[in-house]
Amino acid sequence: MNLDKLQNWLISTNNDVAYISDPISINYFTGYSMDPHERIFALIAFKDKPAFIFAPELNVEEAKNSAWDGDVYGYLDHENPWAKIADLVNQRVGKPNNIAIEKSHLSVDRLEQLRIAFPDSSFTNNVSPFVAEARLRKTPEEVEQLKAAGAEADFAFQIGFNALRNGVTERYVAGQIDYQLKLQKGVMHTSFETIVQAGTNAANPHLGPTMNKIEPNELVLFDLGTMHNGYASDSSRTVAYGEPTAKEKKFMKSTVRRNKQLLKQLNQALLLAN
Amino acid sequence: MNLDKLQNWLISTNNDVAYISDPISINYFTGYSMDPHERIFALIAFKDKPAFIFAPELNVEEAKNSAWDGDVYGYLDHENPWAKIADLVNQRVGKPNNIAIEKSHLSVDRLEQLRIAFPDSSFTNNVSPFVAEARLRKTPEEVEQLKAAGAEADFAFQIGFNALRNGVTERYVAGQIDYQLKLQKGVMHTSFETIVQAGTNAANPHLGPTMNKIEPNELVLFDLGTMHNGYASDSSRTVAYGEPTAKEKKFMKSTVRRNKQLLKQLNQALLLAN
Numbered sequence: 001m002n003l004d005k006l007q008n009w010l011i012s013t014n015n016d017v018a019y020i021s022d023p024i025s026i027n028y029f030t031g032y033s034m035d036p037h038e039r040i041f042a043l044i045a046f047k048d049k050p051a052f053i054f055a056p057e058l059n060v061e062e063a064k065n066s067a068w069d070g071d072v073y074g075y076l077d078h079e080n081p082w083a084k085i086a087d088l089v090n091q092r093v094g095k096p097n098n099i100a101i102e103k104s105h106l107s108v109d110r111l112e113q114l115r116i117a118f119p120d121s122s123f124t125n126n127v128s129p130f131v132a133e134a135r136l137r138k139t140p141e142e143v144e145q146l147k148a149a150g151a152e153a154d155f156a157f158q159i160g161f162n163a164l165r166n167g168v169t170e171r172y173v174a175g176q177i178d179y180q181l182k183l184q185k186g187v188m189h190t191s192f193e194t195i196v197q198a199g200t201n202a203a204n205p206h207l208g209p210t211m212n213k214i215e216p217n218e219l220v221l222f223d224l225g226t227m228h229n230g231y232a233s234d235s236s237r238t239v240a241y242g243e244p245t246a247k248e249k250k251f252m253k254s255t256v257r258r259n260k261q262l263l264k265q266l267n268q269a270l271l272l273a274n
Numbered sequence: 275m276n277l278d279k280l281q282n283w284l285i286s287t288n289n290d291v292a293y294i295s296d297p298i299s300i301n302y303f304t305g306y307s308m309d310p311h312e313r314i315f316a317l318i319a320f321k322d323k324p325a326f327i328f329a330p331e332l333n334v335e336e337a338k339n340s341a342w343d344g345d346v347y348g349y350l351d352h353e354n355p356w357a358k359i360a361d362l363v364n365q366r367v368g369k370p371n372n373i374a375i376e377k378s379h380l381s382v383d384r385l386e387q388l389r390i391a392f393p394d395s396s397f398t399n400n401v402s403p404f405v406a407e408a409r410l411r412k413t414p415e416e417v418e419q420l421k422a423a424g425a426e427a428d429f430a431f432q433i434g435f436n437a438l439r440n441g442v443t444e445r446y447v448a449g450q451i452d453y454q455l456k457l458q459k460g461v462m463h464t465s466f467e468t469i470v471q472a473g474t475n476a477a478n479p480h481l482g483p484t485m486n487k488i489e490p491n492e493l494v495l496f497d498l499g500t501m502h503n504g505y506a507s508d509s510s511r512t513v514a515y516g517e518p519t520a521k522e523k524k525f526m527k528s529t530v531r532r533n534k535q536l537l538k539q540l541n542q543a544l545l546l547a548n
Contacts, residue, residue, distance in 0.1 A: 175457050
């Protein structure tokens with residue numbers, strides 16, 4: 001379980017509490033996914049007590065019905081969430097000395113609120129590097145989730161390729177992809193805005209789809225990915241709609257050759273590293 | 275111009291520099307909108323010098339071609355963005371005493387990086403409340419953007435109402451809305467995930483659309499909004515698909531009556547306040 005890793009880290013670094021605020025990290029440690037918008041959402045983990053989720057009251061039922069089987073506490077908009085968190089923490093472990101925070105996520109004003117709620121605690125320890133490192137190493141179950149996200153991306157490419165017609169706009173093709181992902185695969189979130197760009201637009205990968213129309217014998221860039229239970233795919237394909245020019249074919253061949261060389265070098269480096 | 279307000283605030287509060295990091299605030303002050311993901315993106319404004327945008331190198335061209343007509347500086351992934359920012363600031367104003375930050379947005383680790391880059395500066399001043407207050411008061415041009423976002427939401431409701439059929443899933447209806455918004459109105463972003471929930475699901479407003487099928491004579495909740503040039507709509511409608519029960523009709527009537535009363539009281543309070 002991922003939460004065990006966090007508890008072991010707390011023990012080995014002598015932190016009493018971890019205040020986890022990034023919803024992606026909370027999902028990673030608890031299996032519960034939610035976007036709190038401007039409200040307070042945290043996983044509070046301890047060296048030697050059970051962790052709990054703190055969430056807006058309107059999400060408490062959902063959190064309790066999720067994969068998370070620990071405690072869930074809520075707050076209403078008129079309540080002071082920081083005082084409630086301090087009460088809950090104090091009930092479990094008294095006054096903590098060291099509270100590790102996610103410095104790459106927590107905002108400065110929320111740290112100031114935590115300092116007021118825990119005037120005797122130190123917040124100098126950063127749990128972000130540990131979370132990043134933990135997430136680098138995937139379990140077999142996580143690899144399956146990533147493969148499922150990859151399969152959704154493959155499906156999306158097929159929808160996109162099939163939607164190419166003379167004169168359809170980039171936005172039409174991007175819209176088809178998102179719609180069919182939702183309808184046929186139940187994909188509610190892409191991992192970023194689906195990119196379809198044709199002709200000269202294909203050379204500007206972060207422009208986003210425009211009302212530019214797809215013409216015969218153009219190259220079309222696809223850049224897309226899906227979220228699958230919190231795991232993202234992120235893939236790119238450049239295809240010729242119609243017949244590519246000799247120059248385009250030559251570039252494609254040299255790119256494929258160079259990619260294969262790089263993959264070979266990478267595999268050799270990995271073999272040496274192992 | 276919104277940037278003038280920020281400069282006046284800097285003068286009146288004796289801050290030398292404002293480090294604006296929230297992309298929504300940057301859009302508000304510059305007219306340039308971008309999602310930097312994990313990279314550094316900032317508007318640096320001064321009491322008595324021209325402001326500049328600092329962005330990842332791959333967005334510099336786009337920023338220069340946007341509504342923003344001031345300077346834009348970029349950094350490459352292998353460069354230290356904080357050292358570059360400090361150089362640019364020092365060139366303009368030497369060593370600043372007070373740098374105001376957006377405490378509601380800036381993460382703790384980025385503040386630590388700024389402290390290293392500006393060891394002689396104070397970061398105790400918070401520009402977030404000023405930005406929030408400034409954004410409360412809309413110009414006539416901003417009111418027009420909000421109206422356009424509202425019109426897109428009206429269009430979305432119509433698409434959703436027309437998509438209601440016996441046995442279609444909530445996700446199908448939500449998918450239709452997003453797809454037709456993109457196709458017919460060029461809306462690339464909703465302001466949050468489009469919500470369509472029918473029957474008992476309609477009582478759980480933050481569940482999100484499921485594969486639940488719409489049955490005759492059910493209530494259907496719609497909750498949706500669009501982004502229009504950075505301005506959001508956020509609307510909700512509960513409609514009866516078929517014939518509502520007598521009890522449902524009674525609830526609806528009393529809700530409408532209560533809403534009208536509240537609006538009247540609000541208008542009276544506003545009249546008194548003015």
